[in-house]
Amino acid sequence: MPNIDTVFVDLDGVLVDFVDSARRALIAKGVIEPISHEDMMAKWPRGNFEFHDVFNVPEGKVWGALDRLGEDFWAEMEPTADFRELWSMLSIPFRSDNGHIVVCTSPSKDPGSAAGKIRWMERHISKGFRAFIVTPVKHMLARPGAVLVDDSDEKVNKFREHGGQAILVPRLWNSDHKFADNAVQVVKAELRKLGGW
Numbered sequence: 001m002p003n004i005d006t007v008f009v010d011l012d013g014v015l016v017d018f019v020d021s022a023r024r025a026l027i028a029k030g031v032i033e034p035i036s037h038e039d040m041m042a043k044w045p046r047g048n049f050e051f052h053d054v055f056n057v058p059e060g061k062v063w064g065a066l067d068r069l070g071e072d073f074w075a076e077m078e079p080t081a082d083f084r085e086l087w088s089m090l091s092i093p094f095r096s097d098n099g100h101i102v103v104c105t106s107p108s109k110d111p112g113s114a115a116g117k118i119r120w121m122e123r124h125i126s127k128g129f130r131a132f133i134v135t136p137v138k139h140m141l142a143r144p145g146a147v148l149v150d151d152s153d154e155k156v157n158k159f160r161e162h163g164g165q166a167i168l169v170p171r172l173w174n175s176d177h178k179f180a181d182n183a184v185q186v187v188k189a190e191l192r193k194l195g196g197w
């Protein structure tokens with residue numbers, strides 16, 4: 001690992017299946033019409049990061065409903081389908097007990113979000129997991145040797161602009177949506193290019 005010493009990994013949309021958890025919660029609250037996971041993904045406007053656009057619901061209404069759900073909403077989300085594969089792939093060269101792989105996640109405006117996310121990591125990564133940073137300003141961590149693995153074009157670009165390296169995890173809602181079926185392979189190849197695998 002000559003070029004990279006730390007990998008910062010995002011939760012929502014990367015390790016955590018935020019969109020499907022939000023879909024289920026918003027249907028239950030009557031904010032959106034019932035729709036299956038498959039139909040939601042099929043109709044998702046490729047490259048559009050904004051969840052509320054997919055359902056033509058105002059942003060404030062979506063986040064108001066989600067924020068009222070509190071800590072449990074964030075703690076009880078399902079992992080993404082490729083969570084295990086992604087995490088173990090990253091964990092080979094970047095061992096969390098050495099501080100080389102760090103979860104980096106932005107909380108929502110609800111303070112319960114941060115607590116729920118910590119509970120999620122304890123449950124799905126490991127009990128007592130402590131290698132995390134909860135911050136909305138991920139670019140403050142940018143420096144040579146640090147790589148951000150994230151599903152947000154905006155966050156990835158900002159991290160690069162501030163002197164770090166970054167890998168966009170291909171998902172339907174970002175500019176690499178065409179590679180969404182091969183997200184793990186893409187991340188692995190990008191990491192190898194940066195000299196970290």
Ligand SMILES: [Mg+2]
Pocket residue numbers: 010011012013014150151152
């Ligand atoms: Mg994300």
